[in-house]
Amino acid sequence: MSAVISIENLWKEYRLGVIGHGTLTHDLQSWFARVRKKEDPNAKISPALTAEKSRVDGDRFWALQDVNLQVKDGEVLGIIGKNGAGKSTMLKILSRVTAPSRGCIKVKGRLASLLEVGTGFHPELTGRENIFLNGAMLGMSKNEVKRKLEQIITFSGVEQHIDTPVKRYSSGMYVRLAFSVSAHLEPEILVVDEVLAVGDADFQKRCLGKLGEVASEGRTVLIVSHRMNSIEMLCSRAILLDKGRITRDSNDVHSVVNEYMFDKDNDSSSVWLNRDNSYFHLNFQPLKLSLTGEDGLPISGSVKNNSTVIVNIDAVITEKDIALQVGYALYNEDGNLLYSSFFTDQDQTSWPSITTGLSRFFSEIPKRLLNEGKYKLELLSALYHREWIIKPGKNCPSVVFEIKGGLSDSVYWTERRQGEVAPVIKWNYESLS
Numbered sequence: 001m002s003a004v005i006s007i008e009n010l011w012k013e014y015r016l017g018v019i020g021h022g023t024l025t026h027d028l029q030s031w032f033a034r035v036r037k038k039e040d041p042n043a044k045i046s047p048a049l050t051a052e053k054s055r056v057d058g059d060r061f062w063a064l065q066d067v068n069l070q071v072k073d074g075e076v077l078g079i080i081g082k083n084g085a086g087k088s089t090m091l092k093i094l095s096r097v098t099a100p101s102r103g104c105i106k107v108k109g110r111l112a113s114l115l116e117v118g119t120g121f122h123p124e125l126t127g128r129e130n131i132f133l134n135g136a137m138l139g140m141s142k143n144e145v146k147r148k149l150e151q152i153i154t155f156s157g158v159e160q161h162i163d164t165p166v167k168r169y170s171s172g173m174y175v176r177l178a179f180s181v182s183a184h185l186e187p188e189i190l191v192v193d194e195v196l197a198v199g200d201a202d203f204q205k206r207c208l209g210k211l212g213e214v215a216s217e218g219r220t221v222l223i224v225s226h227r228m229n230s231i232e233m234l235c236s237r238a239i240l241l242d243k244g245r246i247t248r249d250s251n252d253v254h255s256v257v258n259e260y261m262f263d264k265d266n267d268s269s270s271v272w273l274n275r276d277n278s279y280f281h282l283n284f285q286p287l288k289l290s291l292t293g294e295d296g297l298p299i300s301g302s303v304k305n306n307s308t309v310i311v312n313i314d315a316v317i318t319e320k321d322i323a324l325q326v327g328y329a330l331y332n333e334d335g336n337l338l339y340s341s342f343f344t345d346q347d348q349t350s351w352p353s354i355t356t357g358l359s360r361f362f363s364e365i366p367k368r369l370l371n372e373g374k375y376k377l378e379l380l381s382a383l384y385h386r387e388w389i390i391k392p393g394k395n396c397p398s399v400v401f402e403i404k405g406g407l408s409d410s411v412y413w414t415e416r417r418q419g420e421v422a423p424v425i426k427w428n429y430e431s432l433s
Contacts, residue, residue, distance in 0.1 A: 002072065002073055002108075003070045003071060003072055003073075003108075004071060004072065004073045004107065004108045004109055004188065004189060004220050005069070005070070005071035005094065005105075005106070005107055005108075005189065005220070005222075006069075006070055006071075006104075006105070006106040006107075007067055007068060007069040007070075007103070007104075007105050008068055008103060008104040008105075009066055009067075009068065009102065009103045009104065010064055010066070010067040010068070010069075010090075010093070010100050010102075010103035010104075010105065011062065011064055011065060011066060011067075011100065011101045011102045011103055012062070012063045012064040012086070012089050012093060012098070012100055012101050012244075013060050013061070013062055013063070013101040014060070014061045014063055015060060015061075062244055063086050063089040063244055064086045064089055064090060064093075064100075064244045064245075065243070065244040065245050066245065067086075067090065067103070067244075067245065067246055068246070069239070069246065069249075071220060071222070072220075073218075073220060074218045074219070074220060075220055075221075075236055075237055076215040076220075076221045076223070076234055076235045076236045076237070077220075077221070077222050077223070077235060077236075077237050077238070077239065078223050078224075078225065078231035078234070078235035078237070078238040078239070078253060078256075079091075079222060079223065079224045079238070079239055079241060080224075080225070080226075080228070080231060080238060080239075080240055080241070080256065080257065080260050081240055081241035081242055081260065082242070085241040085242055085243065085244070086241050086243075086244040086245075087193075087224045087241055088115065088193055088224060090241070091113065091115055091191050091193055091222065091224060092115060093105065094107065094111065094113070094191060094222070095111065095113035095115060095191055097113075097115065107189065108188075109187070109188030109189055109220075110138050110139055110187040110188050110189065111187055111188070111189040111190075111191060112134075112138055112181075112182040112185065112187035112189070112190055112191070113182070113190075113191040113192075113193075114175075114178055114179055114182045114190075114191070114192050114193065115191070115193045120133070120134050120137060120178070121133075121134075121166050121174070121177075121178065122166075123165065123166055123167035124165055124167065125165065125166065126162065126163045126164055126165055126166065127153075127156075127158055127161060127162040127163070127164065127166055127169070127177050128149075128153075128162050128163055130166055130177070130181070131145060131149060131152055131153075131177075131181055132145050134181045134182075134185065135181075135185055138185055138187055140185060144185075145185065148184045148185060148186075151184050152177075152180045152181055152184045152185075153180075155180040155183075155184065155206070155210070156173075156176045156177040156179075156180035156181075157176055157203070158173050158176060158177050161173060172203075176203055179192075179207055179210075183207075183210045183211070183214060186219075187219070188219060188220060189219070189220045189221075189222070190211075190214060190219060190220070190221045190222070191221075191222045192211070192221070192222070192223050192224070193224045208230060208233070208234070211223070211234055212233075212234055215234060215236075221234075223235065226393045227335075227393060228257045228260070228261065228334070228335025229334075229335055229336060231253060231257060232253050232254060232257055232334070232335070235253050236251060236253070237249075237250070237251050237253065238250065238253045238256040238257065239256070240256050240259060240260050254334070257334070257335055258333055258334075261331070261333060261335055261376055269399060269400060270290060270291040270292075270298045270299045270300065270399050270400070270401055271288065271289070271290040271291075271298050271399065272288065272289040272290070272379075272397045272398060272399050273287070273288055274286055274287050274288065274397070279389070279390055279397065281381075281389045282318045282319045283317065283318070283319055283320075283321045283324055283383060283389065284315055284317060284324060284326065284381045284389050284390075285315055285316045285317075285318070286313065286314070286315045286379060286381070286390070286397055287314045287315055287316060287358075288312070288313075288314040289311075289312070289313055289314075289377075289379045289397050289398070289399055290311075290312045290314075290399065291309055291310065291311060291312070291377070291399050291401055292309075292310045292312055293307065293308055293309065293310070294307075294308040294310075299401060301402070302401075302402040302403065302404040302405075303401060303402070303403060303404075304403070304404065304405045304406025305367070305368055305369070305370055305371070305372070305403050305405065305406040305407050305422060306367050306368050306406040306424075307367070307406060308364060308367070309364065309365040309401065310362055310363070310364050310365075311328055311362060311363050311364070311365060311377065312360060312361075312362045313326060313328075313360065313361040313362065313379060314358070314359070314360050315358075315359050315360075315361070316357070316358055316359070317354060317355070317356050317357065317359050318356060319356065320354060320355070320356055321383055323383040323384040323385070323386055324354065324381070324382075324383060324384075325342045325343070325344050325380075325381060325382045325383070325384055326342065326343055326361045326380070326381050327340060327341045327342030327343060327344075327345075327363075327380050327381075328340065328341060328363075328377050328378060328379055328380055329377070329378045329380055329392050329396075330365075330375060330376070330377050330378075331375065331376045331377075331378070332373060332374075332375060332420060333373050333374040333375070333376075336420065337392075338370075338375075338420060338421065340380065340392070341363065342380070343361060343363070344384070368406075368407075368408075368422075368423055368424040369421050369422070369423050370403045370421060370422065371403065371407070371416060371417055371419060371420060371421055371422040372403050372404055372405070372407065372415075372416040372417075372422075373402070373403060373416070374400060374401070374402045375400065375401055375402070375403065376398055376399075376400050377398060377399050377400075377401070378392065378396040378397070378398045379396050379397040379398065380392055380396060407422050407424075408422075408424050409424070
């Protein structure tokens with residue numbers, strides 16, 4: 001198969017603390033510097049462009065650094081990585097929303113992108129008019145769009161509002177229509193960012209089904225997502241971005257996902273510290289997430305399935321709010337969510353009396369529940385039915401641990417058991433003869 005997307009030596013620079021490139025003089029100086037480098041192939045390259053240099057060079061930030069990538073016709077490529085790794089920047093460059101600082105990009109065929117809510121929509125036009133506008137932007141004739149019109153409207157679920165200006169749409173209606181247009185107008189290449197997360201559960205399920213259908217038709221799809229189940233289910237290939245560089249590229253999607261979920265920086269870390277003072281919120285600012293044993297010390301290495309593992313969450317609460325929820329989500333090494341838990345799970349009379357200042361929330365992971373394997377625990381926090389403070393699946397603070405042994409007292413179960421979990425459940429017997 002031939003390459004429909006070719007990326008060579010791609011770099012993308014952003015300026016910190018300014019909009020654009022500053023003054024006209026500054027812009028002209030930057031332009032002349034780039035021209036001189038083009039004219040003199042032996043000109044010295046900025047230290048910022050060397051592999052050893054940090055992403056931040058003075059007031060410059062390198063969102064992408066020396067990216068090389070070939071995507072073949074019909075491939076479904078998953079792009080994963082932490083927030084700030086450069087995933088969305090790459091898609092914006094491919095979609096011509098922004099230009100690269102240097103490098104070469106070649107795209108063969110019509111490319112449709114869904115990068116954020118309302119991409120390519122004109123707010124004053126109705127939903128119906130925007131469908132035709134998007135079709136025209138993709139180079140389709142009016143008759144081609146007409147043939148798909150009813151399918152697009154039905155799939156989006158906005159039939160009652162299709163002749164209403166989209167500026168009056170909710171974010172959910174916006175994204176449903178935008179995705180429906182992108183998926184049904186049959187571009188050769190479809191680019192989808194994490195924007196699908198704003199839809200409701202039923203629509204997300206239909207989106208996954210539609211993306212699977214698009215992929216089965218042999219069209220090229222690029223997907224950015226923090227949902228590892230979706231990546232593994234849909235993609236035939238995956239790349240892992242870290243600090244603007246591709247660190248892994250493989251057709252073994254599971255191995256790439258596994259490396260992302262349990263990267264070397266977190267592999268043995270049972271303690272997370274808020275070193276950069278991020279996740280600030282007046283109602284809940286986390287300071288530390290840790291897993292400790294019965295002795296109160298951070299766990300190291302593997303622990304048995306019947307060992308005591310305590311989740312400790314240290315935080316500062318500046319302003320009290322009765323809607324505060326604090327908890328965690330637990331994932332296995334395949335990225336599957338096993339369960340989530342909040343201190344509000346129990347009866348209200350058992351809820352802690354929260355005060356302002358330094359606080360600690362702690363809870364024990366159920367013994368004799370988890371099977372052998374590696375697990376990732378992510379911190380979560382919200383104001384009930386109002387807002388997420390730390391939202392699941394969005395690179396939350398996390399710790400990692402491993403279960404080995406202790407699966408049962410029975411001589412029959414000395415190694416890993418089948419299934420996601422391995423609870424030891426009490427049984428009784430009575431003779432009925």
